[in-house]
Amino acid sequence: MDPSVIFFFALAAFLSYRLFTVLGTKGGHEPEENERPRVVPTAEARTEAAEAEPETEEPRPSKPLPAWAQVIREDDPRFDPAAFQAGAKAAYEMIVTAFARGDLSEVADYLDPSVRKAFEVAIDGRTQAKQTLDVTFVGIERADVVDAHRQSAHIEVTVDFASDQIRVTRDAGGEVIDGDPARIDAVRDRWTFARPLRSKDPNWTLVATGGDARD
Structure with missing residues (x-):
């Protein structure tokens, strides 16, 4: 599963229909021999025609763009904030799972070298202690963007994640030394x-972790 933020665009085709009704009145004019007489629709026919005419929906007002997304739109007019947040959730779960598994190969391209190094040091320490970490995601409640700004030649976006996880650390014998397999944290x-x-590449790189996420 690709943790990059992928933007999806859908095109909707709308068909318009127009109902034409020929109305006429009788009186003051007799149809000529080859002329077809006009027909006055009955009240029932007019009611059926009105019911058959499709209703025109009022256009829904577009949702205001968040301030943080406006910063990115200045650089990328096609930026989709909802798609970014969905992609951030996917990346978060994939990276945390890879870290717990002790194998960063599938997510290495999306980690800044300094972040990857920090993860590798933690994984090595866990290996030397002969410990294993099991992480099960129950769900990710939200991924709230709290800041977006230009930093040198980059755009940086800070996201607060709130998730429910089961996290258990075991020793070499499989005994639980931290966490509870029956508890959701x-x-x-x-x-x-x-x-x-x-950048024409839509992928984002994780450059920093840590800090206190807001509740």
Whole structure:
């Protein structure tokens, strides 16, 4: 599963219909031999025609763009904030799962070298202690963007994640030394993603973890 933020665009085709009704009145004019007489629709026919005419829906007002998204739109007019947040959730779960598993190969391209190094040090420490970490995601409640700004030649976006996880650390013998396999923990994380300015690559890179996420 690709943790990058992928933008999906859908095109909707709308068909318009117009109902034409020929109305006429009798009186003062007799149809000529080859002329077809006009027919006055009955009240029932007019009612049926009105019911058959499709109703025109009022256009829904567009949702105001969040301030943080406006910062990115200045660099990327096609930026979709909802797609970004959905992609951030997917990336968060994939990276946390890879870290717990102790194998970063599938997510390495989306980690800044400094972040990857920090993860590798933690994984090595766990391996040397002969410990294992099991993480099960019950669900990600939200991914709230709390900041977006230009930093040098990059755009940085900070996201607060709120998720429910089951986290269990076991020793070499399989005994639980931290966590509870029967308990769901509320986990809060603050991560920062970055992307070069004017980049045609939609992927974002995790450049920082940690900090206190807001409740």
